[in-house]
Amino acid sequence: MEITTPSIEVAAKRKKLWLAALKPPMYSVAIMPMLVGSLVAFAETQRLQAGIFVTFVVSAILILAWENISNDVFDSATGIDVNKHHSLVNLTGKKRLVFAIGNGCLGLGIAGIIAIALQQQDPTVLVLILLSCLLGYAYQGPPFRLGYQGLGEILCFFAFGPLGVGAAYYSQTQSWSVGSQVAGVIIGITTSLVLFCSHFHQVEDDIAAGKRSPIVRLGTQRGAQLIPWLCGLVLVLIVVAAIGGYLPLWSLLALLSGISAIRLSLQALTYHDQPVKIFNLKFYAIGFHFWSGVLLSLGLVLPSVL
Template identity: 65%
Template sequence: MTIKPTPSAAPVAPPLGRSPSKKLWMAAIKPPMYSVAVMPIVLGAALAFYQTRLFDPTRFWVFVLSAILILAWENLSNDVFDAATGIDSRKYHSVVNLTGNRALVFWIANLCLILGIAGIFSISVAQQDWTVLLLILGCCGLGYLYQGPPFRLGYLGLGEILCFFAFGPLAVEAAYYSQAQAFTVAASGTVMTAAVILGITTSLVLFCSHFHQVADDLAAGKRSPIVRLGTGRAARLLPWVCGVTFGLVILAIVLGWFPLWSLLMLGSLPAARALCRHAICYHDQPERVHNCKFIAIRFHFLSSVLLCVGLILGVA
């Protein structure tokens, strides 16, 4: 499929005399997206409870709030950086376009980052151990490399790889360590397999967010995986990626890393099927495939929750 790039337009604002609608603001804030911040913390805590029977609720909730703030920083700063390149010029629900104040959005983003890191710092101080802070700083570094100048690795098609490591191994291990305060050889297979599964499902969300914006990506010189593959091949790749996540669960059970209860994750198969069918049917219809990322979020959320429940039930 060949798509001609469209020229960048001036930043879009709501029509004169009208305030941005609540629907536009909700699309800009993207509440469902924050599950990608919360689920690594929930999964890390579930893994620690499965392995050590330890759970500190205060530490857990501080970590959850900090993760939400850090993701808010990433989302807002990405809007700022995208505004600088013009890739969001036709994106009505960009926070920068809605406010018309790039500097304000930038400083709000930085405030979110400072508050989020402060929460993680408090966990490290309480543990008298800097491991969690260093892991989360690594996540933040990958987040900046994704879109921040002069790197903008997302424009080279590396966003999904950065997302995998930031929201998978690094974030899950940080959440695990915040509860268990140790990495053991016995737990390594369990923790790493779960982190890989979550990293894959999180990267799927980013991957699917590009189906409807191929023309804008091309115009801004962004070589996302979907631009490189074409929407058809990208859509046909989804069943294989989803299959890998379920295969890893079954393999981990066979190896004794996950309890049998982890088979509950198979309950997210209908969500995976819906995602694959939607992408395959509408991959070349931007107006219909634009919600593909939200179907991917549903799969990410359900699969993660069911895996966590399986691990917790496996404690008995």
């Protein structure tokens, strides 16, 4: 049977929608807190428990999958995703199945964290991750839906920053350090920046659904003007942490991520009020999040390697 050009185009479009729905680049958001937290521990102790690290990373990916999937389900209930063609609920038309898959991911992720807690005979890591999950649920889940009040970025900061990075550090050392919490603040800001940048293209949909996102409250211009300051704060924190001895001096390598910060800032300032052109702004933010995290991680490892 001959495959027509329209059929090929429809298949390609559907594949693109599925990729957008599954959000592969977003999973660096789950991996980075685990990577940075564990490597801060390595820089301080010269030890890395590889099995715990791998378990934590896999669990974090599964938990983020739950959050992304359940958010699609919760958003479908409010009607805010009516124009979001890459919503998993809109793609499949099977809300209950999507919700069940999301909850399955959560169960498997928490099981991995329980395994770490049992191995260490210490519930601290489990408590920290459960707190992060609670914040993740409060973001979009009923009856809280705090993301609709513009509080999503604050929840994201704590869940992926001090709590996420702190949990990864504690899983390696069963202790605390200033360095791990400074790193947590850095990762928390860059992660929240990803969420912040995801609002620019959907202001009209947010307003229609009664969602008071930061960009709805600030306007796109003021929101765009805030981005260079947030990026600058991250870079200043890296300098202060390295010079203050909380992180190795090699951590200054992360300043190279300033290139991504400039690209992100220019994109926001230039196209903030053009939904079609600003649609991909969150991917610029993911770029800054990724490179700042990877370069910081490299800076944590290099002193031991050299």
